[in-house]
Amino acid sequence: MEMKINVSVLIKVLALQCLAVLCASQDFDFFYFVQQWPGSYCDTNKGCCYPKTGKPAADFGIHGLWPNYKDGSYPSNCDPQAPFNPSEIRDLSSRIQKDWPTLACPSGDGLAFWEHEWTKHGTCSESVLDQHDYFATALSLKNQSNLLRSLKTAGIIPNGGYYSLESIKSAIKDGMGYTPYIECNVDESGNSQLYQVYLCVDSNGSSLIECPVFPHGKCGSTIEFPTF
Template sequence: MKAFYYILAVQFLFVVSAYSQDFDFFYFVQQWPGSYCDTEKSCCYPSTGKPEADFGIHGLWPNYNDGSYPSSCDPSSQFDQSQTSSLLKRMRTEWPTLACPSGDGLKFWSHEWEKHGTCSALGQHDYFQTALDLKNQANLLQSLTSAGIEPNGNSYTLESIKDAIKQSVGFTPFVECNDDTSGNSQLYQIYLCVDNSASNLIECPTFPHGKCGSQIEFPSF
C-alpha cells in the first residue's frame, strides 16, 4: 500500500512539473495608448480617468517556440481582486483598460489572468507583480525618447525604433503596428520575451506575424 501511494505521489509531482514547464517562454507586451485610440474603433478612458502618456501593459503571455500558445489552462481559477489589492494602484496606472465602454480595469485583468495567467505556473499576485516589475525594467518610452523618438505625431523608421529599444533594454523587440484613421501605419505594441520562469528577459525564440510600414508614426496621447 505504501508503494502504491509513493507511485501516486511521484506521478503527481511529475504532472505538476510538466505543467509548470508546459511552455517555452513569455511574450511581455506593452501598447501605446495613442495608437490604440487613434483608430476607427477609437477608445474609452478608464472610469478612473485618462491614463498617463506612457506605454501600458497588455499582457504576459506564455508561448511555445513554434508560435502557438496555451490558453485558459484552469477554468476553475477565476480572477480574485483580493489577491492583487496591494497592486491595484500600480495596475490602474501601468495596466489601464482603454476598451469601450469605460471600465475600472477588472474585466481586462480578469481576461488576462484567465486566458494567459492560468497557464503561467504563477499565482495571481505573482503574475501581475511580475508584469508590473518587467514594465519598470523595460522602460520603453524612456528608451525611445532618449534616442530622439518622441510621441509627437512624427514618423520614424522601424529599424530606428527597434535599435533604440535594443540599445536600452539589451534585447531585440518585435514592433506591431496598426492603422490610424487615415490609414497610416503607427507604433502600436512592443513585444519583448521572458524566460519560462518569468525571471529574465531573453532574445525571442520566435516573433509574431505581421509587419509595419517603412515609416511609422508615433502619435501623441
C-alpha cells in the same frame, strides 16, 4: 457487473482529473511581455474610452504577459478551476491602475481586462506564477523596461511624427539590450503606427531574453508615433 461499472467510472473520473492537472500546469518555453502605446490604441476608427480613474499617463501600458512555445504557438485558458480573484491583487491595485490601464469602451475599472488576461494567459503559467505573482511580475517587468525613455533618448518622441521602423527597433534594443518585435495598427487615415512592443522573458518570468520566435505581422518601413 455493478463493480465493473463503478471501476470504469472511477477510472474515467481519475483520468479527467489528471488531464485537468496537466492542462493547468502545462509547460511553456518563454513569455511575451507586451506593452501598448495608448495613442495608437485610441487613434483608430474604433476609438477608446479612458478608465473610470481618468486619462492614463502618456506612457506605454501593459497589455499582458503571455506564455508561448518556441514553435510560435501558445497555450490559453488552461485552468477553469482558477478564476480571477481581485482580492488576491488588492495590494497591487494602485500600480495596476497606473501601469495596466484599460482603454476599452465603455469606460471601466479594469477588472474585466485583468480578468481576461489572467484567465486566457495567466492560468497557463500557474506552474511558476500564482495569480498574485503573475501580476506582480508584469509590473516589475514594466519598471525594468522603460520603453518611452529608450525611444526619447534616441530622439523618437510621440508627437505625431514618422520614424523608421529600424530606428525604433534599434532604440529599444540599445535601451533594453534585447531585440523587440514591433506591432503596428492603422489610424483613421490608413497610416501605419507604433502600437505594441513585444519583449521576451524567460519561463520563470525573471529575466528578459532574446526572443526565440517573433509573432507574425508586418509594419511599414516608416511608422507614425502618435500623440496621446
